[in-house]
Amino acid sequence: xxxxxxxxxxxxxxxxxxxxxxxxxxxxxxxxxxxxxxxxxxxxxxxxxxxxxxxxxxxxxxxxxxxxxxxxxxxxxxxxxxxxxxxxxxxxxxxxxxxxxxxxxxxxxxxxxxxxxxxxxxxxxxxxxxxxxxxxxxxxxxxxxxxxxxxxxxxxxxxxxxxxxxxxxxxxxxxxxxxxxxxxxxxxxxxxxxxxxxxxxxxxxxxxxxxxxxxxxxxxxxxxxxxxxxxxxxxxxxxxxxxxxxxxxxxxxxxxxxxxxxxxxxxxxxxxxxxxxxxxxxxxxxxxxxxxxxxxxxxxxxxxxxxxxxxxxxx
Numbered sequence: 001x002x003x004x005x006x007x008x009x010x011x012x013x014x015x016x017x018x019x020x021x022x023x024x025x026x027x028x029x030x031x032x033x034x035x036x037x038x039x040x041x042x043x044x045x046x047x048x049x050x051x052x053x054x055x056x057x058x059x060x061x062x063x064x065x066x067x068x069x070x071x072x073x074x075x076x077x078x079x080x081x082x083x084x085x086x087x088x089x090x091x092x093x094x095x096x097x098x099x100x101x102x103x104x105x106x107x108x109x110x111x112x113x114x115x116x117x118x119x120x121x122x123x124x125x126x127x128x129x130x131x132x133x134x135x136x137x138x139x140x141x142x143x144x145x146x147x148x149x150x151x152x153x154x155x156x157x158x159x160x161x162x163x164x165x166x167x168x169x170x171x172x173x174x175x176x177x178x179x180x181x182x183x184x185x186x187x188x189x190x191x192x193x194x195x196x197x198x199x200x201x202x203x204x205x206x207x208x209x210x211x212x213x214x215x216x217x218x219x220x221x222x223x224x225x226x227x228x229x230x231x232x233x234x235x236x237x238x239x240x241x242x243x244x245x246x247x248x249x250x251x252x253x254x255x256x257x258x259x260x261x262x263x264x265x266x267x268x269x270x271x272x273x274x275x276x277x278x279x280x281x282x283x284x285x286x287x288x289x290x291x292x293x294x295x296x297x298x299x300x301x302x303x304x305x306x307x308x309x310x311x312x313x314x315x
Contacts, residue, residue: 118278137209
């Protein structure tokens with residue numbers, strides 16, 4: 001997917017630079033290629049498929065049964081019950097099999113992971129739009145050439161392409177004994193810190209950008225007034241953002257390694273649903289920030305607003 005995105009952004013950059021609009025056909029071509037690769041992997045069973053033993057609906061029913069049992073019988077922890085989920089077991093007055101309840105217990109252990117993913121995705125989905133505004137309002141001049149905006153997306157993807165296989169090799173081959181929960185948790189925590197650092201850097205550079213004198217720059221054939229701060233100042237925040245993504249991705253490894261195979265697919269589906277829900281929550285967060293700040297934190301004209309406050313809030 002990242003290689004596909006790199007090729008597409010390179011194509012868009014060339015279109016923006018040379019005006020060769022015939023290359024627009026590159027985008028549907030790459031999408032078709034990805035579909036064919038996916039069909040090939042499905043045909044030869046190269047895509048991981050977990051055991052279909054416990055659905056998200058079944059997991060939800062266990063929690064509902066626990067709440068119903070606790071409310072109707074006013075039971076409390078004790079008497080051999082070590083977890084509140086034990087109330088869903090048949091022997092404790094519930095209606096669920098003991099093995100199923102034991103599997104569902106892993107959900108409560110992974111709640112911090114889900115919360116981290118929710119917060120991370122809520123913020124991370126709002127960052128690129130702010131970075132794009134910063135890039136458009138900065139000097140894209142590179143030794144007399146006008147740098148296409150899409151090049152910044154290519155630069156941001158490169159760390160992910162380089163670090164992802166290196167991390168897999170490092171954790172699998174060099175230090176297999178370190179590939180445990182603490183190692184993966186440290187990667188996820190470091191990823192969240194990198195994301196926060198990326199947004200902080202963006203906020204400070206936004207303050208720094210306003211001190212540069214304005215210059216005129218051609219954008220889509222129109223002369224616009226932008227800051228004379230060079231685009232290279234923004235590379236660090238783009239790189240840190242992709243490093244964060246590379247480090248946070250091991251969350252899926254936690255799911256594979258520590259969750260029982262009977263509900264592994266369920267937890268992966270839940271993580272996917274949380275990622276999707278976080279996108280909607282992030283959009284809602286942006287709308288609330290925009291309304292409360294009356295557009296000041298996310299202005300159409302950057303020099304007339306305080307985009308840095310939005311970045312600091314996300315951090």
